[in-house]
Amino acid sequence: MTQLLWQKPGVKVDERIQRFLAGEDVILDREFFLFDIEASRAHAEGLQQIGILTGEELDGIKRELSVLAEDFRAGRFVLDEQFEDGHSAIEARLIERLGDTGRRIHTGRSRNDQVLVATRLWLKDRLARVAALCRESAEVALARATAEASLPIPGYTHLQRAMVSSGGMWWAAWAEGFIDDAVRARDTLAWVDANPLGSAAGYGVNLPLARDHTTQALGFGRMQVAATYAQLSRGKFEMGAIDALGAALLDVRRLAWDLSLFTSAEFGFVALPAEYTTGSSIMPNKRNPDVVELMRASYSAVAAARTEIEQLLSLPSGYHRDLQFSKGAIFHAFGRGLGALELLPDLLRNLEWRPERMRAALDPSMYATDLAVDLARQGMPFRDAYKQAADPARWAEGDPEASLASRVSPGAAGDLRLDVLQRRLDALQ
Structure with a gap:
């Protein structure tokens, strides 16, 4: 493993403990490694704006970040167990290629806000x-x-045949x-x-970080203040x-x-x-x-x-x-x-x-609700209509298309209001 970012002189690293700490982190970081690179580019631009990086140093960092992204896509750079995580891999690569310039990239940021911004993107x-x-x-x-x-389909409640429905x-x-x-x-x-990005470890830093710039550069709608x-x-x-x-x-x-x-x-x-x-x-x-x-x-x-x-x-x-x-x-x-x-x-x-199987599954009982509502519409109290329609003797083979056409409550088969749904769908474009 490369030198740990947090390792202090005289502190021994126990490999078993380090394996537990790292877990699958470096492997998982492959998911948002490209977003981490993108955020590092924006952070470097912000550092140049406040005088931490020169224009030449920024150009070098941006160039190497682009090469790293391309190498990662092509499989020439592999994020694996030699690194603690994706964040340290980016810094290690920049230090390898740019020396002290690479050592400046972490100024004003923590791995805490680094993982936050990559995850958010x-x-x-x-x-x-x-x-x-x-x-x-x-x-x-x-x-x-x-x-x-108007395609007739059996409608079910409780997995029991209920009413005629439609496609x-x-x-x-x-x-x-x-x-x-x-x-x-x-x-x-x-x-x-x-x-x-720019919240660092959660308490800010004593630098006027260009958070408005990174917000705009990364395409965020707002800064998390x-x-x-x-x-x-x-x-x-x-x-x-x-x-x-x-x-x-x-x-x-x-x-x-x-x-x-x-x-x-x-x-x-x-x-x-x-x-x-x-x-x-x-x-x-x-x-x-x-x-x-x-x-x-x-x-x-x-x-x-x-x-x-x-x-x-x-x-x-x-x-x-x-x-x-x-x-x-x-x-x-x-x-x-x-x-x-x-x-x-x-x-x-x-x-x-x-369609032939669906039509064959329509039985006379599935028109009983239509009958009850029709009787109620003719003036019979619905509870009386319900009792009459519950009598199997009153059930008969129905016309599914006619049943569907008569179902004119908004959203039912006779008044689907698909134009309303189309307008909502169009608004999502």
Whole structure:
């Protein structure tokens, strides 16, 4: 391992203790190493503005940071156990290439605000991706709601046949859900869009750091002003981002449940794209909806990550090493969650209904609610109408398209209000 940034003369480093302290940190730091380099560039620019670096020194640092980023992308620079973490790797590289100039880069900053700003930039990037994927999924769902508005589908409550529903209603539900998820991801991104760089270890430094410059250079919406709060927000902002991701994954979980049921032989309502299924290792007859099942399971990683971070935050103010463990949690949550969301739009585009199976599942009992409401509309008290409509003798084969057309309450099959959803979707562009 390279010389530790904090190592003092005469202090012996116990390798077992150091392994425990470092843990997987240097490996995890690969996730936001490029963001750490980006923030180092902005910090160096700020140091030049206040006279800590000369223009020539700044040019050298920026040049070497660009080379480091390119070497990392190309695999020529590997972030591994020779470094304590990604932050020390950047400093070691600059010192190796630039000598004393590289030794100046850490002036006015701590690894505390260095990890905060890299994490914050990473979260912004991931939340933008969540919002984009939710928006794309909503676009697909809304287009299919329009195209399949009058397609009869059995509607269920308690997994029992309930009422006649429609393709329009099923798709509109997911369209609105993913619009909400996109809005939440976007709003959460705006909330975490605050620059902590320059807060140092949480108490500021005796330099007029150019925090306005780094805020603008890194594309933050605002500066996180209170230096101590920058530390207090670590974990809190990560949980907020995970909550936004989790909202989308909860919708994915319920949608995947529908598809798991609808693709079974007992339902047979849906055929999945072949690439979204796998075979059995022993049963030649099987095509299993494994992708859908793993999409359904993905929320578990998000929930676990949130719990892990929440349990870390039983801390007083100031920085504590416990927070190091928050990195793995967010990487796992977004890795698993975005993996599921990436597959969703194409799944929604390409799943196929089996209308004959859905129509065959519509039985006379599913028109009983329509009958009760019709009797009430004719003047009968609803509770009396309910009793009459509950009599199986009054049930008869119905016309599903007529039932759907008559369902004119706003948001129902006869008045889907898809234009309202389209306007909300357009506002996300």
